[in-house]
Amino acid sequence: MFDLSDKIALITGASRGIGLAIAQQLAQAGAMVVCVSRTLSAVEKVAADMQAEGLKAEAFACDVSDIQTVDKLVKSLVGRHGRIDILVNNAGITRDTLLLRMSENDWDTVLNINLKGAFNCVKSVTRPMMKQRSGKIINISSIVGLIGNAGQVNYAASKAGIIGLTKAAAKELAARGITVNCIAPGYIETDMTTDLPEKNREMLLKQIPLGRIGKAKDIAVMVHFLASDEANYITGQTFTVDGGMVMN
Numbered sequence: 001m002f003d004l005s006d007k008i009a010l011i012t013g014a015s016r017g018i019g020l021a022i023a024q025q026l027a028q029a030g031a032m033v034v035c036v037s038r039t040l041s042a043v044e045k046v047a048a049d050m051q052a053e054g055l056k057a058e059a060f061a062c063d064v065s066d067i068q069t070v071d072k073l074v075k076s077l078v079g080r081h082g083r084i085d086i087l088v089n090n091a092g093i094t095r096d097t098l099l100l101r102m103s104e105n106d107w108d109t110v111l112n113i114n115l116k117g118a119f120n121c122v123k124s125v126t127r128p129m130m131k132q133r134s135g136k137i138i139n140i141s142s143i144v145g146l147i148g149n150a151g152q153v154n155y156a157a158s159k160a161g162i163i164g165l166t167k168a169a170a171k172e173l174a175a176r177g178i179t180v181n182c183i184a185p186g187y188i189e190t191d192m193t194t195d196l197p198e199k200n201r202e203m204l205l206k207q208i209p210l211g212r213i214g215k216a217k218d219i220a221v222m223v224h225f226l227a228s229d230e231a232n233y234i235t236g237q238t239f240t241v242d243g244g245m246v247m248n
């Protein structure tokens with residue numbers, strides 16, 4: 001079940017945290033994972049560690065906010081492997097501050113990476129996936145995109161935007177056999193969340209019915225399912241993986 005043998009998967013933000021767990025999960029299911037982030041040395045180490053375990057992995061530096069770099073990367077990937085089966089838009093950043101203090105640069109930087117970056121990658125893989133008449137696109141949003149969060153106007157807007165992008169792309173691409181889905185993680189233990197003061201962490205824990213902070217693997221297994229043929233009849237959806245914080 002959920003076999004990904006010989007699938008070609010592009011994972012953005014794969015150098016650490018959730019992206020790294022996704023890359024490992026998909027590679028263990030048999031996929032050839034193309035790991036990208038802005039820091040070449042970090043993704044090269046990720047790919048080398050996986051190769052040492054007998055898994056299939058490649059590494060490239062790419063800033064997802066730059067459409068030309070993304071397009072070049074996807075073209076060379078398709079040139080080498082002949083296809084692209086899975087795209088996971090995971091790269092993301094935060095620049096948190098209250099609305100009144102938020103600079104135009106804080107807004108633009110977060111929107112450019114989190115939302116435009118996802119658009120750039122979706123746009124670049126669409127042509128080859130349409131030709132193949134198959135493909136799985138999985139976008140990583142956040143529960144903050146569903147319920148908002150004080151101090152994160154830029155981040156919340158970018159993550160809500162990803163949900164809209166997912167639904168519109170899912171409708172456009174369904175007839176070509178391409179599914180587009182979204183995962184909205186809750187609070188997951190990664191570098192992005194390590195700075196949270198102990199007091200806030202305790203308050204947050206009280207809001208998680210399952211009583212624990214999430215692990216990157218909790219998100220990776222959901223990506224694995226959505227990337228598999230077993231999920232062929234699911235598109236345009238947003239799945240919260242959050243220990244029950246947000247219940248629809």
Ligand SMILES: NC(=O)c1ccc[n+]([C@@H]2O[C@H](COP(=O)([O-])OP(=O)(O)OC[C@H]3O[C@@H](n4cnc5c(N)ncnc54)[C@H](OP(=O)(O)O)[C@@H]3O)[C@@H](O)[C@H]2O)c1
Pocket residue numbers: 012013014015016017018019036037038039042062063064065090091092093113117140141142143184185186187188189190191192193
């Ligand atoms: N952790 C959570 O609680 C949580 C909750 C909800 C949603 N999420 C979302 O899940 C995703 C992963 O989060 P995380 O916690 O694993 O974050 P993280 O540990 O900070 O990792 C972020 C990854 O994105 C890469 N990245 C950042 N900007 C990039 C760019 N312009 N181009 C390409 N790669 C870029 C980083 O590598 P470089 O710096 O080398 O580029 C890194 O690999 C994000 O989209 C985040 O918003 C996280």
